[in-house]
Amino acid sequence: MITAPKGTIDITPKDVYKWQYVENLLRKITAGFNFKEIRTPVFEHTELFQRGVGDTTDVVSKEMYTFIDKADRSITLRPEGTAGVVRSFLQNGMFADAQPTKLYYIIPCYRYEKPQAGRLREFRQFGVEMFGSYEPSADADVISLVKLILNKLGVKDITLNINNIGCPKCRSEYNKKLIECLEAKKDKLCPTCQERLYKNPMRIFDCKSEICQELIKDAPKMFDSVCDDCKDHFDKVLKYLDAMEIAYNIDKGIVRGLDYYTKTVFEFVSNSIGAQGTVCGGGRYDNLVEELGGKPCAGIGFAMGIERLLLVMENTGIEIPEEETCDIFVAALGENADFKAAKIVADLRTAGIKAEKDHLARSLKAQMKFADKIKAKYTVVLGDNEIENNKVTVKNMKTGEQQETSIENIANMLEI
RNA sequence: GUGGGUAUGGCACAGUUGGUUAGCGCAUCAGUUUGUGGCACUGAGGGUCGUCGGUUCGAAUCCGACUACCCACCCCA
Numbered sequence: 001m002i003t004a005p006k007g008t009i010d011i012t013p014k015d016v017y018k019w020q021y022v023e024n025l026l027r028k029i030t031a032g033f034n035f036k037e038i039r040t041p042v043f044e045h046t047e048l049f050q051r052g053v054g055d056t057t058d059v060v061s062k063e064m065y066t067f068i069d070k071a072d073r074s075i076t077l078r079p080e081g082t083a084g085v086v087r088s089f090l091q092n093g094m095f096a097d098a099q100p101t102k103l104y105y106i107i108p109c110y111r112y113e114k115p116q117a118g119r120l121r122e123f124r125q126f127g128v129e130m131f132g133s134y135e136p137s138a139d140a141d142v143i144s145l146v147k148l149i150l151n152k153l154g155v156k157d158i159t160l161n162i163n164n165i166g167c168p169k170c171r172s173e174y175n176k177k178l179i180e181c182l183e184a185k186k187d188k189l190c191p192t193c194q195e196r197l198y199k200n201p202m203r204i205f206d207c208k209s210e211i212c213q214e215l216i217k218d219a220p221k222m223f224d225s226v227c228d229d230c231k232d233h234f235d236k237v238l239k240y241l242d243a244m245e246i247a248y249n250i251d252k253g254i255v256r257g258l259d260y261y262t263k264t265v266f267e268f269v270s271n272s273i274g275a276q277g278t279v280c281g282g283g284r285y286d287n288l289v290e291e292l293g294g295k296p297c298a299g300i301g302f303a304m305g306i307e308r309l310l311l312v313m314e315n316t317g318i319e320i321p322e323e324e325t326c327d328i329f330v331a332a333l334g335e336n337a338d339f340k341a342a343k344i345v346a347d348l349r350t351a352g353i354k355a356e357k358d359h360l361a362r363s364l365k366a367q368m369k370f371a372d373k374i375k376a377k378y379t380v381v382l383g384d385n386e387i388e389n390n391k392v393t394v395k396n397m398k399t400g401e402q403q404e405t406s407i408e409n410i411a412n413m414l415e416i
Numbered sequence: 417g418u419g420g421g422u423a424u425g426g427c428a429c430a431g432u433u434g435g436u437u438a439g440c441g442c443a444u445c446a447g448u449u450u451g452u453g454g455c456a457c458u459g460a461g462g463g464u465c466g467u468c469g470g471u472u473c474g475a476a477u478c479c480g481a482c483u484a485c486c487c488a489c490c491c492c493a
Contacts, residue, residue: 003484058491062417080493109493114417116487125493192490208489257492267493274487281493305493333451364451372453381452397453 007113007121009307018310018320023106025152026126033145035104035128040084042108046074052083052292054259056199063111077110080258081127081303082285083292089131090294099132106306118276118308126309127282129301131289136233139264139284140240142300146268146280147246154318155270155309158279161251162241162266164234165202166226168287171262174225175201181219188215205253223252230263237264260285264300273311280304327354327416328394329371333364333383341382344407351411372397378414 004010011019027037046066053060065077078084085103088094094101106126113119128145130138143160150158165171178201186194189204193212196203204216226234241248248266256265265283273279282302289297313320328348332341341357348355356374358367364381371379379395386392386407394413395402405413 006484063491111492113491114489115485116489119492123493127493203491275489276492278493303493308493329453331452363446365453366446368453370453376453379453383451385451393452395452400453 005121007115009120009122017322018313019306021320022153022306022310022313023126026104026106026149029149029152030104030128030145033102033141035102035130035145038085038088038103038105040081040088040105040107041078043075043077044084044087046076048083048087048292049076049079052086052260052288053080057257057259059111059257063113065110065112078107079111080109081105081107081125082129082258082260082288082299082301085127085129085301086131086288086292086294086299089129090289090292095131095289095294095297100138101131102128103130104128116276117274118305118311120307124306125303126306127301127303129299131297131299133300134286134298136236137240138298138300139237140244140246142282142302143241143266144244144246146282146302146304147244149304150268153309153313155312155316157272157316158268158270158312160246160248160266160268161254162237162248162264163223163251163254164226164230164263165222165255165261165265165283166230167262170225170227170230171222174220174222177220177225178202182215185215200255200257202255203257206255221252223250233263256281256283260288260291262286266302268304270308270312272315273308276308278305279308279312324375324377325354326356326371326374326376327414328356328378328380328410329367329374329376330355330357331364331367331371331379331381332358333381337382337384337387340387344380344382344410348411353411353414353416377416380410 046064049060049064055061059079064079067075069075085105089101089103104127106124108122108124110122112121115121128142130142143162147160166174179197182189182197182201182204186197188211189197190207190209190212193204193207193209196207202222204212205221207213207216238248238250254265254267261283263284263286266281267278268280269277270279271277280302282300284298284300286298287296288299289295330341330345330348332338338358345355345357356371356376358370360366362370368379376397379397380392381395382392390406390408391404392407392410393402393404394410403413
């Protein structure tokens with residue numbers, strides 16, 4: 001048997017209503033913030049991600065689905081959403097629109113990773129990007145969107161962690177300082193951290209090894225080393241969050257793994273879904289637009305893993321309502337009645353009623369059983385007698401109550 | 417890429433120190449006097465016990481290899 005490729009899942013009718021519920025809610029709330037949907041290609045030129053996300057990052061250097069197409073172009077399935085949206089923002093001249101430009105998307109992304117709880121190779125993200133504002137209120141706007149979404153979904157046990165990782169100028173100075181501080185003790189660091197030291201030294205703060213934690217305990221924090229501009233920006237972001245009564249936890253250890261982030265970075269984390277607890281991650285990226293060939297333009301956004309969001313909801317007992325799909329089932333006795341049933345069902349559907357009939361030439365009893373299984377609200381039995389006298393009985397499946405009427409009047413008997 | 421765990425009908429599982437036709441629940445289908453669902457009862461279909469090889473008179477059960485899935489590291493959403 002051929003099975004779905006490793007790290008992919010089928011979203012079957014058993015679950016799809018949950019996705020639809022969440023997606024509808026995301027669209028509605030986000031539209032209320034004046035974000036507009038954008039749809040960009042699933043694949044892009046590989047170079048876009050190398051330049052945008054950074055070719056030394058893990059995501060780009062070892063997790064991309066890259067292939068050469070028939071005309072010798074290097075193509076990559078998008079591992080994240082931001083780079084493609086920035087490309088589109090530039091290509092379509094959206095910088096000339098009234099600013100800020102507020103965009104959102106719900107897309108599948110692809111990363112060649114080893115699957116585990118909350119981590120797939122094909123996964124779906126909901127994300128937003130806001131271009132054109134360097135102001136702290138933009139940071140707060142975007143964060144408050146996540147907060148509202150979680151509130152509306154009824155998600156409780158997710159905390160907002162936030163940090164300030166400065167601008168390229170103060171960060172490179174800081175990295176130098178940090179490397180200097182740790183170089184002497186380099187040999188004592190774990191193998192991964194020895195690698196991190198030159199590649200992304202700030203990551204060492206995230207290491208789970210107690211030895212590394214001990215070694216880095218007294219090292220300077222990025223948070224305390226940012227320039228005045230960056231510090232001022234961050235302080236104001238927090239003031240906006242305070243003003244909107246959004247609780248946060250300053251986590252000086254947060255380091256995003258994508259190169260483009262500057263100043264504000266944040267994540268919403270749950271402890272109910274295993275090791276991959278980051279449901280939403282984002283931050284500011286004031287240099288990315290320029291990096292990808294545009295004029296300098298501020299940006300801020302986030303991405304939310306929809307699978308992870310649904311996991312949190314499931315694990316914390318949030319029930320998602322399933323939509324009813326059948327108002328009335330028309331059961332037929334014999335071939336002749338079945339022709340008539342087809343016509344009745346067609347008319348009911350034209351009138352906007354969710355109607356269904358049998359398609360397996362089943363006995364009446366089996367048809368009724370099926371009607372029950374698909375949760376039909378009403379049933380009608382159609383035999384030669386009913387057709388001859390134009391008299392049918394509409395049965396309410398919940399109460400068992402029955403009412404006589406003519407075939408033409410069936411629709412009016414239903415309380416939907 | 418590195419660890420650990422699991423692998424029995426569609427799904428969730430049982431299978432006792434290796435012993436004759438591999439079980440249960442749910443689901444599916446049919447029936448319980450033939451034109452009516454939900455409950456109950458009866459019955460039916462459906463598994464080469466992940467794959468290959470080995471030990472043995474005999475293997476779902478022991479051994480080995482492979483594969484798949486799950487969890488964790490790493491990384492991130």
